[in-house]
Amino acid sequence: MTQRYVCIHGHFYQPPRENPWVEAVGIEESARPHRNWNERIAAECYAPNAAAPILDENGQVGRTINNYARISFNVGPTLFTWLEEEAPQTYRAILDADRKSRTRYSGHGSAIAQAYNHMILPLANRRDKRTQVIWGIRDFERRFGRPPEGMWLPETAVDLETLAVLAEAGIRFTILAPHQARRLRTAGSRDWQQIGPGGIEPRAAYRHPLPAGRSIALFFYDAAISNAISFEALLRSGDALAGRLLSGFVDDVGGAQLVHVATDGETYGHHHRHGEMALAYALERIEASGYARLTNYGEFLERHPPVHEVEIRENTSWSCVHGIERWRSDCGCHTGGQRAWKQAWRAPLRQSLDWLRDTLAHRYEAEASTLLQDPWVARDDYIAVILDRSPESVRRFFAEHAARPLDEAQQVRALKLLEMQRHAMLMYTSCGWFFHDLAGIETLQVLEYAARAVELADELFGPGIEAGLTERLAKAHSNRKERGDGRRIYLELVKPVAVDAARVAGHYAVGCLVQPCPERTKIYAYAVERLDHELLRAKTADLLVGAVRVTSRLTLESRALSFAVLDLRDGRLAGGIRDYPGDRAHEATARELAQAFQNRDYASIVRLLQRDFPDSRGALRPLSVRELSKEPAPP
Secondary structure (H helix, E strand, O other): OOOEEEEEEEEEOOOOOOEOOOOEOOOOHHHOOOOOHHHHHHHHHHHHHHOEEEEOOOOOEEEEEOHHHOOEEEEOHHHHHHHHHHOHHHHHHHHHHHHHHHHHOOOOOOEOEEOOOOEOHHHOOHHHHHHHHHHHHHHHHHHHOOOOOEEEOHHHOEOHHHHHHHHHOOOOEEEEOHHHEEEEEEOOOOOOEEOOOOOOOOOOEEEEEOHHHOEEEEEEOOHHHHHHHHHOOHHHOHHHHHHHHHOOOOOOOOOOEEEEEEEEHHHEOOOEOOHHHHHHHHHHHHHHHOOOEEOOHHHHHHHOOOOEEEEEOOOEOOOOOOOOHHHOOOOOOOOOOOOOOOOOOHHHHHHHHHHHHHHHHHHHHHHHOOOEOOHHHHHHHOHHHHHOOOHHHHHHHHHHHEOOOOOHHHHHHHHHHHHHHHHHHHOOEOHHHHOOOOOOHHHHHHHHHHHHHHHHHHHHHOOOHHHHHHHHHOOOEOOOHHHOEHHHHHHHHHHHHOOOHHHHHHHHHHHOOOOOOOOEEEEOOEEEEEEEEEEEEOOOOEEEEEEEEEEEOOOOOEEEEEEEEEEOOOOOEEEEEEEOOOHHHHHHHHHHHHHHHHOOOHHHHHHHHHHHOOOOOOOOOOOOOHHHOOOOOOO
């Protein structure tokens, strides 16, 4: 059998874009003609790679292949959640590709896991590292039906503690850039050899020793070929891609050689149009050549275990020449923006979120200890509920982790605590620091997660934390003077996108003016049950009076609300939302409103609304594009 192998790894990932209050991705104008960037990239990359065309000698599509089945790949868990719900055919094709790859590659599936929400792990505390790895593994197992052999580290950012956490969780290997290796030696030798600026030889697997007798295998991808794929237009030709990969072998070296590359998976079709076709053709040509064999990392590791040991350069990554400074300082690395713009905002942003994380962790541990046997073990296992929000799943979770039988209110409190912790990790998604400005859509996203965590903390412990966060955010400044500092951005661009049960009830009520009111429905992350409903119509106006129970599908918190809406059919609405005051009070208000409506006394209706619904301004309107969008509002 040939001793020459080729492996192409695609890191398929998009930052989470969901509004944290409703768990839905909204409209992103910059993604036109698609509704948002997930949809656009799915159409340009994720779906085409599941059925990449191979052209015949006449330039016609002869057949299609599923690229995922022949390459190594990871899909970010938060992206996978979106694909499962919004692009199910592509989602199923990716799962099927892993099953096929196991047949192709000696029982080793080509999919590997990813640390859950793309947190820069060397900048995380050990507790968050552990949860991120466990959540990534559990998400993978739920989708692929097997444990992962490898795990992709976000931005390939690494330190020794991260490798130790991977090994403790049973991960066998990860993939790094060649400059991330510091020194190596032959297994069993005491003599270490320092690795020069060119990086380590990439054509083999290496063993990294770790504490407690553990170790992990490391693969260092070919940087030159990977860069040519990403940045040097190598994907213009599948023939050229295959040729470049096959030219990566060294003839006078004995033993097995692995030429392998790693790039963003979006390179194949999104960043480079028709890149999936070039990839498909290259895979076909390599297989047909007989010169080398396609493989994945798990199969190669089984056939050719490491004969050298390596030590990493700690706190390094593949996308920052300064190590991991891109995610905590103004190191000069950024994407987009103007040449004169600075990223001094990164440090105070991270310091603000670190303060919030630590403050919330202290309160979480103290409060959750009264409800859960072990708060941090419960958090690690909370991924089971995230992946399955059914009542049965929640019951199983509490049966295993509750310190004692919990009543409904205590379960809601426990779920709020766990959701607070979930958002306290989501706020560290790496994209928040990667780009050019504090007011960029990616940074707004991580601030929205922070705001949701703060809101949950306020509900659990009372107000006070938000002032500490905004005080610290004020030290961060946008490059766009009209945006101001982090406090202003938080208050003006982040807080207004929050949604509560009253807003959901208002959305439901306005919808009932134009279509039949459902008895039960789902509005994003909420379940809505109709309690009462009366619609009166006249030639020039409609009056709707009703009541609903709105229940969060995430925390199970339930709130009964009554509403009244006067629609004058000329674009003007008057109305309000309030907590359901009980049958008698609700019926009394409904009778008064109905009488005024029959008399066409619309002024009296408005006065009644002002009397009985005094504190609901803003709640009675449908959820807007802005609230489900990451496009900043104009200054």
